[in-house]
Amino acid sequence: MKSKKYFVLLVVALMSAILVACGGGNDDSGANADANDTDSENQNESAEVEGNENAELEGSVVIDGSGTVYPLMAILAEEYMINEQEGVSVEVSRAGTGAGFQRFLAENGTDFNNASREIKEEEQQLADELGMEVKELKVALDGLTFVINPENDWATELTQEDVVQMFLADGGIEKWSDINPDFPDTEVNRYGPNENHGTYEFFFDEVLEKQDLVDSVNLQQDYSTLVNLIAEDPNGIAFFGFGYYVNNQDKLQAVSIDFGEGAVAPSLDTIGEEADYAPFTRPVFTYLNVDNAKSKPEVLDFAKYVMNHINDFAGETGFAPIPDEEVQGFIDYLEGL
Structure with a gap:
């Protein structure tokens, strides 16, 4: 009788040990599952960030101004829409430098104004009154x-x-x-x-x-x-x-x-x-609405494309290129926005 009692106790002890061991294994599995979930979330977040950087842009970019600069900007717009961002519409018009500045320096104005002269003092004053930050980008000679x-x-x-x-x-x-x-x-x-x-x-x-x-x-x-x-x-x-x-x-x-x-x-x-x-x-320019470049990714992206390729297309449209160091200065500025 006594030996039977000891046998039962021994069986109970063994079962308890097995349960503890199994329980410990379950705890480790849970920890591993949590770790795996965390790793998976981090990987997903990284993939999302990478996807956003490489995502196709959508929207529109509106340009007006100089008829002289028009052929150069028109070919850049065409190349950009075909080879870079098919989802972005780049509209280039040629009202003339002065008339273009009138469209540019207005509420909900154009994103760029091409100009075959520098911005006038009264035009810059109007930009200041509107609270608009304007950047002059020299594009060719x-x-x-x-x-x-x-x-x-x-x-x-x-x-x-x-x-x-x-x-x-x-x-x-x-x-x-x-x-x-x-x-x-x-x-x-x-x-x-x-x-x-x-x-x-x-x-x-x-x-x-x-x-x-x-x-x-x-x-x-x-x-x-x-x-x-x-x-x-x-x-x-x-x-x-x-x-x-x-x-x-x-x-x-x-x-x-x-x-x-x-x-x-x-x-x-x-x-x-x-x-x-x-x-x-004479130098010729495009003027950028910096506020639009900061709020509309497609505007900033097109500005970067223009300065990175400006000397590639200047000669094709009858312009002499500007020095590479000047181009790089504009690129650095745009990268910092």
């Missing part, structure tokens, strides 16, 4: 180009003084023969972009030094109209950005300008701040 009809074989080379006097109200030039008696005794027909364009303002401010233009000058809003007018007028001469000449060489010829050391033809090699065509060289 352009050469103010004078163009004539292909049939014009007498005015292929002119001096800087010739083209200035030709467009001045008191320049004393009515006929081509007033410039050179060997030229035809026919009236000079002058054309150019109107006051909405930064090219007009650059010409008026820097080339004519704010002297009045001749009354007979035909000023147009659309650059394609200017191209067609010269293409149809053997006695015409017009001014605009080098890119519009490059894209219409079958209809126009460029005038080589003598700045005092021999005639220089505008080209990607001669256009530059220290190059031979320097007196008629």
Whole structure:
């Protein structure tokens, strides 16, 4: 009887030990499960972060302004939408620098304004009044180009003084023969972009030094109209950005300008701040609404794309590139937003 009692107690003790061992195993499994759950959550969070960084963007980017800068920004927009972000719509218009600033410096205005001149003091003041942070991004160098009809074989080379006097109200030039008696005794027909364009303002401010233009000058809003007018007028001469000449060489010829050391033809090699065509060289810009760049990822992403690829496309659209160190400075700024 006593031995049977001891046997029962021994069985109970063994069972208790087994249960404790099993219980301990369950506790370890629970801890491991918790750890595995935590690791899984961390991995999921990492995957989500990585996915957000590489996610396709959606939305729209709205750009207006300079007709001169338009071809460059248009090709960048097209490349961006095709090769970078198919879900982002980039709209590029060309109202002209001044008219573009009016759209840009407004409540719910455009994201960028292309400009063939620097922002004016009164425009910057308006931005300040609106509480808008604006960043100037220099994108290329352009050469103010004078163009004539292909049939014009007498005015292929002119001096800087010739083209200035030709467009001045008191320049004393009515006929081509007033410039050179060997030229035809026919009236000079002058054309150019109107006051909405930064090219007009650059010409008026820097080339004519704010002297009045001749009354007979035909000023147009659309650059394609200017191209067609010269293409149809053997006695015409017009001014605009080098890119519009490059894209219409079958209809126009460029005038080589003598700045005092021999005639220089505008080209990607001669256009530059220290190059031979320097007196008629100017920087062109796009202005960024920094507040929009901070609140709309697609705007900032497009700005970065522009500055990372600007020199790749400048030459294709008739612009000389800006120095790489200047480009990198803008990229660093954008990366810091």
